[in-house]
Amino acid sequence: MTESKEETLLLVDGMALMFRAYYASAVTGYIRRTKAGLPTNAVYGFMRYFLDAVEKFGPTHVACCWDLGSKTFRTAQYPAYKGNRSEAPDDLIPQFSVIREVMDSLGVPNISSEGYEADDCIGTLAAQFSREMNVVVLTGDHDMLQLVNERTSIAIMKKGYGNYFVYTPQSLFEERQLTPAQIIDVKGLMGDPSDNYPGVRGIGEKTALKLVQEYENVEGILANLDKLSKGIRTKIETDLEMLHLSRDLASIRCDIALECDLRSCRWELNHSVVVAKFEELEMKSVCSWMGVQAL
Template structure:
């Protein structure tokens, strides 16, 4: 039997991408009864492209479940800069999960944790049984890369991915997966709204971690860095540690899925019925023939 391949889909990242890729012109795709479906329609196109690209034997879709998580409890400002979801997108949150379920794919998410944590937890639990492919637009996920976990970052357009392995991550960024977290601890993350060390940007963070290996290595050798940088780090030590915590994807979130439960086993008729309901006739051709797992 050929190797099992589990595709872990970052649902919300793809849904938001699909929404903004199709709404910028101002016209939102709707069903004849007026239900907005542009994001779900785009999601299906990205989703089916990932299926055809990575040819998985198993598939799971992970979701954020609301904005309150253990990270917002740790730090009030976490993601507080994010605007509210567009009104036309809100009804599509449940709709997209119905579509995923029609593919016979489990939807996994749990209040208090982000989709990243669900993906990290499932990857850690199942990588001994299958090679994992994570499809996302989120570079934070690069910390999950290892010999059994490849992270496919979606690029502009459909069908463009940069697939990271430990080798390609080292070639492109001269970093190990774990060092991704330390760099975030130093530089913070403007999109997630935590500051890191004030005055240290990506270039300096990268250089410090390359020279010292880790935040621990850096703190043990503070006397060897310039006075200015040393002063910045010493002034913001607590925020450095907190930022690194916030950047760390949890690998023990309370979610689980057996490999048997997520076998890619699409029933075309069920999917076509769902597509008919949403007036997605043009997408039926994407289904092709279901992949038969030998």
């Protein structure tokens, strides 16, 4: 694996990788399975994405974060939150626990917290550990861009393996003319159809970006309502409560209670454990990707 000049923590958005890995292969109509019939296409794809990122970013430490059920503080605030999501495919459901077992075999802690999402676990760990090392977040979720700072980069996965756009404060501003905190303000205004919260009805991304860029944040916009066109002002005043709620739903929590010892995150493979796990899953090729000799 590539060696890093300084310590780096790779925080893996397990949910994002798992769904991406499943659908990338399921779309072909072929589902990889063990001889016993256990579907493993998401496991196999997950490992391809994960190991490519390990090689690319050369972390000294790794942790993987997960959702823990569909009920969170966000659904308590807004019951329709993510209410438009369909159930996971039958072939994916048994792979949830298998992928976590695989990460265990690699010595990678699986982190989750009751009532919170993987995003909140990632935000909390990034805030905690970026004080002492660089942090790279591996995800496909652009909501994570609010976590960018001088010590935390967000690696957004693009189509195919090994394709990333790595966001820093500089590259985020160059692409969107936004600071990380302004990502939340934009989401509060325009909402998020994928998470099923509306923001201000009638305000789309283009208008939201323009408003935030001109007035800095939601507070700045509200302080200058008299300068807005009548149509925009009326929309905001009509949906003011939903604007504040949507912004809160979009905000990743960075201060939740988590138990994660940095020493347990050190990237060190126990070859015999790794080999045993991938032989059990009939994936000897994965061992060769890691330079681990199969039995």
